[in-house]
Amino acid sequence: MTSRAFSRRTLLCLPLLALAWPARATRSITTEGITFVGDITLAGTPLQLNGVGWRAVAWLRGYAAGLYLPRKATTPAQVYEQRGAKRLRLVMALGVDAEEFVKAFHKGVDRNTPPSERPGLTERMGRFDTIVRSLGKLRKNDIVDLDYLPDAGLLLTYNDKPRGEPIAGADLYAALLSCFLGDKPVDLELKAGLLGGPVG
Numbered sequence: 770m771t772s773r774a775f776s777r778r779t780l781l782c783l784p785l786l787a788l789a790w791p792a793r794a795t796r797s798i799t800t801e802g803i804t805f806v807g808d809i810t811l812a813g814t815p816l817q818l819n820g821v822g823w824r825a826v827a828w829l830r831g832y833a834a835g836l837y838l839p840r841k842a843t844t845p846a847q848v849y850e851q852r853g854a855k856r857l858r859l860v861m862a863l864g865v866d867a868e869e870f871v872k873a874f875h876k877g878v879d880r881n882t883p884p885s886e887r888p889g890l891t892e893r894m895g896r897f898d899t900i901v902r903s904l905g906k907l908r909k910n911d912i913v914d915l916d917y918l919p920d921a922g923l924l925l926t927y928n929d930k931p932r933g934e935p936i937a938g939a940d941l942y943a944a945l946l947s948c949f950l951g952d953k954p955v956d957l958e959l960k961a962g963l964l965g966g967p968v969g
Contacts, residue, residue: 803860812920814839819835819837819842820964821836830862836949837855838851844964845947848964857914857946858913859915861912866905870907871898877949886944889940893937896933900933903933904932912929
């Protein structure tokens with residue numbers, strides 16, 4: 770076989786080799802003993818870790834959060850426009866009453882959702898409040914997954930156990946994400962981390 774023939778055959782095989790070669794795994798992130806794996810599958814959709822951040826007040830860190838998306842995003846608009854499954858994972862670093870999350874949810878929606886859109890969210894937010902309150906008191910190392918399932922809606926999972934029924938509506942999940950990624954987020958450093966910036 771001539772070198773020219775070998776080169777031609779090699780070039781023809783390269784696309785097949787690229788298809789057979791597994792995609793590069795997304796890097797996992799560990800922060801203060803909490804690890805967020807790089808790749809997961811949710812509702813049959815491969816998701817990758819977009820970023821990780823901390824919710825903190827002064828020197829107290831309440832929880833670490835990791836955002837999983839179908840593809841990387843560096844701006845809130847890029848997050849919102851992605852269709853398909855998404856996950857926001859919270860890992861508790863301190864104990865807290867679930868009612869505090871309810872208050873933060875409503876405050877975040879009020880600050881980041883246009884007034885014209887809020888009435889359409891009210892009833893579903895009430896159902897989500899009931900699910901969150903059912904958690905009672907969250908403890909250190911507890912895990913809360915806030916998932917968007919395209920065929921079902923927002924599903925809360927607590928320590929790997931689903932709570933309540935999914936609540937339909939991509940608009941509800943966008944309003945939830947806006948609490949973390951909106952113009953007036955719960956924590957600016959957390960927002961930056963979720964969008965791929967420093968963990969903090």
